Amino acid sequence: MSKRPNKLAFLTQVAPSGYVPGLGRGASGFTTRSDIGPAREGPSAEVIAEAQAKRGEEIEPDPEQYQDPDNETGLFAGMVYEADDEEADKIYEAVDAKMDERRKARREAREAELLATSRAERPKIQAQFADLKRGLSAVSDAEWENLPDVGNLTGKRRKLNPREGRAYVVPDSILVGDRDKAGFVNALDPMQQANGGFETPANGDGMADLLGISQARDKVLSLKLDQISRDSATSGTSTSIDPKGYLTSLDNEVLKTDAEIGDIKKARMLFDSLVKSNPNHAPGWIAAACIEEHAGRMVTARKIIKAGCEQCPKNEDIWLEAARLHNTNDAKVILANAARHLDQSVKIWMAAANLETDLKAKKKVLRTAVEHIPKSVRLWKEVVNMEGSPEEARIILARAVQVIPQSVELWLALARLEEPKAARGVLNRARKEVPTSHEIWIAAGRLLEQEAMRPDRDPKERQKELDSIDRTIEAGVKALRQHQVLLTRDQWMKEAEKCENEGSPRTCEAIIKATIAMEIEEEDRYDTWMADAQAELARNQIGTARAILAYALKVFPGEKALWRSAADLEKAHGTRESLDDLLTQAVSNCPRAETLWLMLAKEKWLAGDVPGARLVLHQAFDANLESEQIWLAAVKLEVENDEIVAAREILKRATSVAGTERIWMKAAVFERQQGLLEAALDTVKTALNKYPKFAKFYMIKGQIEHSKGHIAAARATYAAGIKACPKDVRLWILASRLEEADNKRTMARALLNKARLANRADELLWVEAVQLEERAGAPNQAKTNLAKALQECPTSGLLWSMSIMAEPRPARRGKSVDALKKVGDKNALILCTAARLFWAERKVEKAREWFARAVKVDSDQGDVWAWWMKFELEHGTAEYQQRVIEQCIVAEPHHGFVWPSVAKDPANARKGTKEILLLVAQQLH
Template identity: 70%
Template sequence: MASNNPNKLAFLSMPAPASYVAGLGRGASGFTTRSDIGPAREGPSAEVIAEAQARRGEEAEVDPEQFQDPDNEYGLFAGTTYEQDDEEADRIYESVDDKMDSRRRKQRCAAEQAQLAKHRAERPKIQQQFADLKRGLSSVTDAEWENIPEVGNLTRRKRRRTEENSRTYVVPDSVLVGDRSKVEYESALDARQQADGGLETPAERGMMTDFVEIGQARDKILSLKLDQISSTPATSGLSTSIDPRGYLTSLDSVVLKSDAEIGDIKRARMLFDSLVKSNPKHAPGWIAAACLEEHAGRMVAARKMIKMGCEACPGSEDVWLEAARLHNNDDAKVVLANAVQHVGQSVKIWLAAADLEHDVQAKKRVLRKALEHIPNSVRLWKETVNLEASAADARILLARAVEVIPLSVELWLALARLETPTRAKAVLNKARKVVPTSHEFWIAAARLLEQEAALPEKDAAQREKELAVVDKTIEAATRNLRQHQVLLTREQWLKEAERCEAEGAPRTSEAIVKATIAMDIEEEDRLDTWVSDAEAVEARGMVGTARAILAHALRCYPDKRSLWRRAAELEKAHGTREALDSVLARAVACCPQAEVLWLMAAKEKWLAGDVPAAREVLERAFVANPESEQIWLAAVKLEAENGEFGVARELLIRARSVADTERIWMKSAVFERQQGQLDTALATLTTALSKFPKFAKLYMIQGQIQESKGNIPAARMAFAAGIKACPKEPTLWILAGRLEETDGKSIKARSLLEKARLVIPANERLWAEAVGVEERAGGVAQAKAVLARALQECPASGLLWSMALWAEPRAARKTKSVDALRKTKDSPLVVCTVARVLWADRVVERARDWFGRATVADADLGDVWGWWLKFERQHGNEEQREVVRTRCVAAEPHHGAIWQATAKNIKNVGKSILEILELVANELK
């Protein structure tokens, strides 16, 4: 309710209550102002204030000054008297404090000064940071002072607008179009006319915006402003360096440095300044200081700094070279001319001076002047010779060079290369006498002999005679060098042989290998060392040197079949078919009991299309090895592949009587089965089983033949007999289970596989077949459960992990792939499955790489090649598919579930690897 008292503020003139303190309730205390001095009333006393604070619950403040007055002391020492003894004690304590303070005062002061100096170095004062700029102000001219622009407004206050600092605004499009329409005149009648002949006047006139004209108008305005700025005289106080033509493109060349970079440059400048002042004879310090200024964009300061460095270190060639680099071409010539006066024996200075010359004759003059000062520099002679256009002039210079520097091997060899063969021999003989410890002259002489022997006008006999001299030359080289105490290691000689082969001298390389390959090797270590040397050299691509090493090893060990096989593989990979036939012919002559060499020789003849020659090789192999199972089977395969089935059957009959082995009996049954003679094949198997009851493959073939005839009980009996005779063969269990599946008895197949896993624990094939049985029966959940148990029992199985990857959802396959690769240690099957996962995700290039890794890990897996070819059919071109086919044929795979089933199918008998590959790629799903 509002008050009716007209004098509401009368209380302000009333006297304050006793003990009133303004703001005391809000924590304030009494105070006295200047206006209170004089007749003003006094403030509340201390007792009143203490009473008010006590009412509020506040504690009374204790004045710390009261403890300084002995009369006001209270507590333990209250009421004591300060006597003479106390004064003496205080003096003693003060002297002790002064004594303790004086100890290590110097060290403490020094540490404080060092800390202060470090602080100043890290965070210099403003005046120190701008000291170099202040010193630079002494060189500023009056004109430069006048051209310095006025300081901008940093106070954020409004300035009076003048003509110079007037604001400009972008002209709107409507203004441009309106101004354009003001000056337009319509000089033609409107084509729209009324019926009575008059003109139609529109009620509204629309406006069409032409953006092309607007852009042209803006460009015009911009060009006018640029012209105005560029034409502004310097005397008007608006100095400018704007290029109206290229000021936009010049912005790209502006290098902006951050505050941190500027600070780093300043600190580095201070350090280098201290360095060159404390040690002015240290050339790298001057170079570093100049490079810092160059990096900062101060080329003038950099040249000045390096000039001071040249004056302080005139004997350092690096300083002079840096000075030449920092100057332009003409000034650099002057710098290097001064450098020659101080370091005239520096080859680098003379070469740098020659590089500055663009004329060949000028370069020659500089280099010949350099040779007058440094006649024993090989590099200067080589540079001078390289400038000569004619071989005759170069020959004259090299002749003089070897006179001045007779111990330079490079100059002697260069001179020999420029001479004719006859004179080159004389040069090399002379060089060999001057430098008897150099092996390069002997090798050069051998290469010269090899070149002469390779001339087309010489016949074969003469060529062989001269090539024999090459071997003698290298042998004489080793003897002569040994007499002069020059002992090159075997590895060094092999490097020289590789270099000769790389430079087109294979006969010299072979001669070096013959003469030095047996050096520093014990007798019992020779064979292994030579084989490893040949493999290492072949890996580096030096086939000729590897061939020479193996040839020497075969001369020492002609009865080693492994050496002959290694030599044959080398020729098959890198040589010609004639060379391979020659090696194999010598191999079977030296090792007639080596069946593998006979088979390789026959196979190469067969692949070359020479079937009679292959038969001849096998006939000779029969004579040398009459009871060899492999040779008999090779002869049967040769005849069967060429359609001579009767001859192949006769060979098998003879083989069973001569070489009575289980494999020959098995091949006989397989041959009869392939020819459709199932009864004969079964009779053969019955006889074979009576001879070899523990050979599991006989039971497999017998059961498969009975199954193909539709006799399920007989096939079941055959597999059961095989399981009883060979319980550790997983293939028999798998075939028996598949037979039961074919007969519609999946439960019995599951039982057989469980029994097989008890007999053969931790077998991945049996577990994979069990998973397959569940999948084919339609139990997906049961298949996953069996797969989980399989992985627990076989945690490192690549086959099971590849199945587990496909059992996972698509989003989880990549994560599962990492675990699979780690658990199986990069199994080829898992790697191939990862490639298929990437293929499914459309990661084509990575999938191709993973397929390549899988084939490298195990090239014998035919299924991997089939998957790769199937992938390239979908995502590759014909060239990429051909690469897969070629590599597969070279690898000759034999294993893989789909590959073996396809290759051993009766319908595919006689087909090549390439045809099998195409069939496997079609079969894979």
């Protein structure tokens, strides 16, 4: 049987070297003197060297034994560094670089291998926990919420077991004190017996002593406050103590947190070290003073900035900071001292002038500054601005341009103060002194324009002076090129805009004439100038755009688009005379442009010159014999002036000469408007023989036959029209309405169904189908048709508008939001419907804003104008109503769902836009 080993045998063994009992449980080992014996001095350097010599070891040389004690760079630092030395250094550097390049690849590979090995042996903590971090994605929200809060897990502050609690010895003084608290005293000392049991006399003197102590304390506090107040008054500091409001003022003090106080202390120490190590660094002094100011220690801040001014007297920033930290009187003294050290600093003098409240004193300071710094333009300008008399200012400027002849600002200011003739001389002198300034040439042009526009000038002399502006600017551009001053084309255009904004349109035009062709290829001129004109109009620079178009028309007189753009500009921003002159030039240069002839005739007619309008149209006939627009314009002119016979003769000549579909249609409509239905039918029949595919002839014929009660004939006409023009939606709608009027709604529905098969996704057919069911008293079927219509035409603004208004009132706003998302905010009908919703909610201003947005998006929608007019008639004033009417007349709308039917009604043939607008507004509901 084997003997069991003794587990306690290690207790009798000798402990290994370096063993510390309890080290694994947090104990720390220590060594005493008894363990290592008494301290003794080691061997000296000589003994070590002798021992090394005996053993045959080589003595390592001291690397600093040949070091020059006065020169740490070496003994050879004082020698001459010659070209040979430099060449040798370059060769050594090249060899080192070559060797390093050869070893670079192996070194990088070795380093990468070592890095990979070390990462494999000792991976980063991030890599070690990568899989655990990926596993966190599977943790649910409930598990995250059930995680315990982090507590103190270090074990440093474990709670003691109450049974093993520590006990401390209580001092005797506490025991004695507790004994006295619990005891009773039955006897009085002699003083208490004399005073009746009180320590103070019983006659009331004790209370008097207490009051005396309180009064004395208040008196001492008052004396201290008075003394502090007197000291602050005599010292000249801004810190003062108000004895009455001292305690209440303490409530207004801002208390700083410990963190802020700590930051201030750190910054104070930092800047204190900075100014001590580099006392000539002015920003350090300024920062140190600002720190004290922030801490509320103004006296310390002033002392620091004063010391900074003494150390850095040539720095203007530190003087300005010192002036800021003091009151006005002290700041004046400080800036006076600053001016002695820095008499050439403009900032110092300007700060000193700004401190003065008296005008004379400020003038005195500025004039003194000009004496010290005569080359400062800013000081001269301030001196001139201080003068209230133009004569004094002119004298000062005359002296200023003598001292600073290169200042363009001073020359221009002097020219503005002089008389016109003297101003020309001033500008000529300025041009010689500063030949590279374009501002002087522009000022000369503006001066000529100012003289030319005087009311007492003769028209011929005025025109000569206006022409001289062009020559002056052109000469200025050439002179600047000779002096190598090459302003870009955009810079010249900016100068032209500046002249226009400052009231010099003729100078603006001269600048455009002289510079608009710069930096442009010949083939790009037209497109570039058109883009420039549009850009200027977008910035509301009307004069500059007009000048660009005028120059472009001289280069391209045969471009109709240019003339049209110029005419539109004059119509919007010019006068009727200027538009008339422009259109006269336009038709002479572009005789084949029908639009320009019509615009000129219309302007003549609007001006009341009917014979002039007839003459213009007669000239247009000669240039455009077969133009239907000119023929129709002549007919309209005669009809508007009640010349019915002349209008009929013109139509007969037009049908024989031009004979287009539109002319025949206008001839039939003219006869119908005059009540001659048989003549209108004959005209339409003749026209149908020539143009059987023109849908409007069938419409006119069918409407005339319907109005005469010939239902069968009208039905046959519409059927023939549908067969000839199956893609014209209006023919299908008229045929359906004819059947509905004849109480044949089933036939009307069938026609609309056939129309939708022939014309897919047409919104007008769906709208007619919905309205047919509404008129028939079937709202459910109308709603079903509307839903189908939106599925087939999801971007129709008209259908969405009907769908919104078909919803109950609470659901309309949500439906309108859906419509805006589906169609967008660029549909006038949707915007108009949104305005109607605001109208229903009595949000007047909001509704007016949305109506304005709608007509801005599409001004040709007559129904939108009519809805706005109906709104203004109910909620607007006469001013708002007139504004809508004027805007509608300018827009001249032609389209819509209700507008065309009212405008083309023969009963409304002679009515204008205002009357049509009011009629449509009455029909809307």
